[in-house]
């Protein structure tokens with residue numbers, strides 16, 4: 001067991017980082033604490049009986065509005081967890097320059113126990129509780145998916161909000177992560193996993209840092225183990241495999257974990273699990289002792305993408321990975337982190353590594369407020385201009401292009417291209433900012449402290465610009 005609760009752990013990280021800033025105590029206190037905690041209980045009729053559900057929405061910081069953060073459905077949801085996740089959202093938004101404050105929501109529920117229709121009623125009731133207390137709205141607080149929720153739940157929330165706020169022209173911006181056909185954005189579903197991929201790719205680009213780990217630069221050929229093949233873990237896996245040539249040698253899911261030294265094709269594994277309901281028995285793989293065993297496999301990159309506290313004081317000593325990318329929120333406890341840093345492991349912290357989701361949520365919110373798909377105005381214009389340019393160059397040089405080459409040079413960017421490019425740019429810039437903070441202050445020994453210092457300084461500068469602090 002950890003000595004700290006999840007929220008206390010986040011506070012400890014904050015305090016450790018705050019010591020590297022010269023900011024006034026009052027300001028640090030204001031940044032650290034949670035501004036509003038809404039704890040609710042609501043009844044829903046289930047199979048003829050009334051069941052009472054416990055749920056939360058926490059707004060950690062309103063220094064920028066709206067606040068933003070996912071909604072978690074899990075039977076482990078509690079106030080401390082939602083507060084910790086809301087705080088992480090504030091730091092995450094600051095790191096990736098997303099102009100929101102942090103928030104998070106949660107419903108204490110085991111989703112496997114309820115039918116789709118029951119989940120819809122529970123979600124709609126939760127959404128109406130948020131409306132009732134003004135804890136949702138495009139300029140107020142904008143939820144998104146998290147563990148146990150996805151586009152389906154977001155669509156129910158948007159519909160409930162719109163029904164309760166007739167005529168609100170920006171109603172679609174009250175929630176992000178919606179299906180593309182219902183005011184969502186192309187590239188949102190994959191965004192967190194894609195962001196994790198960019199994060200680890202960036203980290204592996206620095207020769208000095210890789211040398212310290214005994215690794216070469218670049219992702220190609222590096223081995224990876226993933227815990228959790230849900231939204232974040234599955235896209236991290238497929239994109240790392242397809243675009244980074246990473247070899248995934250181990251996977252852990254709820255039902256157990258598997259190892260395959262010559263590489264697991266994640267597309268095939270996902271199809272296998274869909275068909276059989278399990279990763280166990282995947283052709284060519286070895287089944288490990290339990291669902292935590294894969295975490296201890298020797299590999300270059302370990303991606304915990306399930307839930308918090310997965311790497312703790314019990315298993316930290318057995319970790320053999322050189323890099324841990326925190327795709328989940330809070331997967332490494334503070335005690336485990338102390339051990340891992342001693343062992344020389346590079347930990348890419350959650351508040352940066354999984355910020356791809358909120359980054360693309362920001363793009364979706366902008367799309368909703370503009371009421372127009374990205375790329376609609378310029379796609380044809382760009383494409384026509386490139387056609388002219390290519391024709392001119394070919395005429396001048398006397399050379400020719402095949403159809404594929406011509407298409408590549410003359411296509412105009414579509415929504416998904418712009419979203420991916422915006423996400424890539426964001427993750428590259430943020431890593432460079434964090435790394436600079438890390439390298440410029442020799443007393444900062446790890447990327448989590450550097451990320452937190454980087455975030456605190458940005459949030460503080462927002463507050464300082466208000467002129468209320470000396």
Ligand code: NAD
Pocket residue numbers: 070145146147148149192227228229230231232233252253254291292305306307308327328329354355357358
């Ligand atoms: P998800 O529900 O889609 O997937 C989680 C997966 O983890 C599930 O497949 C589940 O079966 C598996 N799992 C649960 N316990 C496990 C265990 N002990 N061992 C192995 N596998 C286990 O959730 P998600 O949206 O992918 O979120 C995962 C993590 O990423 C969470 O910590 C969440 O807060 C974080 N996150 C998600 C997003 C997002 O956009 N969805 C954004 C930022 C951070």
